[in-house]
């Protein structure tokens with residue numbers, strides 16, 4: 001893969017391509033002021049980002065849409081230059097809810113199609129408009145849906161032209177195989193968006209995905225914001241790691257840039273989130289240096305198999321993906 005080329009895209013199994021670097025847009029809604037996401041997306045587009053990772057449940061898709069439309073009006077980008085990934089939330093796994101959920105994203109963004117639409121988590125929740133449904137005792141209201149039926153509804157959305165590529169997120173090997181072995185499968189998942197960074201390199205899942213032409217999209221590629229409300233802070237902060245910092249010194253880069261470069265250099269797409277203009281720009285400056293084979297191996301060896309995003313609150317869901325080794 002030529003990672004010095006002007007347009008840093010990698011091929012997907014369906015013939016489309018995905019920019020290897022995207023901007024993550026998840027921020028805790030209760031900690032974020034209106035307009036933050038829009039400002040970040042505008043800076044990102046000006047910087048050269050063409051891939052934006054979002055979701056309806058992030059509650060800021062309308063801001064992503066405004067930013068994209070403003071940049072289009074300025075003549076900075078055309079719709080086809082932008083790669084937007086949206087996500088099907090867990091309360092919408094029932095086939096009849098799939099298209100309306102995608103349409104909510106299209107309406108929020110005010111676009112005709114998204115480039116990629118992925119099942120956000122393999123666990124279904126009680127269908128309805130409550131995003132995080134619980135009973136009167138605070139217990140989660142789960143739901144049983146056939147993931148293959150959900151997938152077929154997604155395939156129909158692609159046939160209707162509402163989405164270019166289909167993928168999944170937080171799926172383990174068994175759940176990927178469920179889809180891959182589905183009788184009459186029309187479109188394979190092109191990607192699996194999962195946690196991936198030097199402390200959690202996903203060796204086995206990555207190998208399995210490579211064998212099936214499924215691109216790994218790395219969420220939390222910088223080790224998350226470490227908000228204890230949803231992050232396991234058992235391992236030390238990734239960006240303080242000595243090796244990443246010493247390699248940073250060698251290349252006149254930061255630990256964050258080394259962590260991102262590590263993943264893109266091995267064909268893993270990264271979607272770092274930042275709301276800070278300097279860091280948004282910093283995270284883009286990863287195409288003008290490369291790590292040696294030995295350095296790549298040394299970073300790979302930092303893997304400690306400790307997940308930061310464990311989603312333990314749903315660990316009793318029958319489709320909780322992280323009980324299995326990978």
Ligand SMILES: NC(=O)c1ccc[n+]([C@@H]2O[C@H](COP(=O)([O-])OP(=O)(O)OC[C@H]3O[C@@H](n4cnc5c(N)ncnc54)[C@H](OP(=O)(O)O)[C@@H]3O)[C@@H](O)[C@H]2O)c1
Nearest residue numbers: 024025026219220221222223224225256272273274275276
């Ligand atoms: N599919 C899923 O289940 C799932 C789960 C989690 C995340 N995601 C997606 O993946 C994206 C990224 O993951 P994430 O937000 O968990 O974590 P991340 O990108 O690993 O880290 C974000 C944190 O790092 C900081 N940061 C950004 N650039 C930095 C730099 N150059 N140096 C130092 N700190 C830096 C950010 O702060 P500032 O904003 O202040 O720079 C923020 O606190 C999300 O936004 C979302 O789009 C998907």
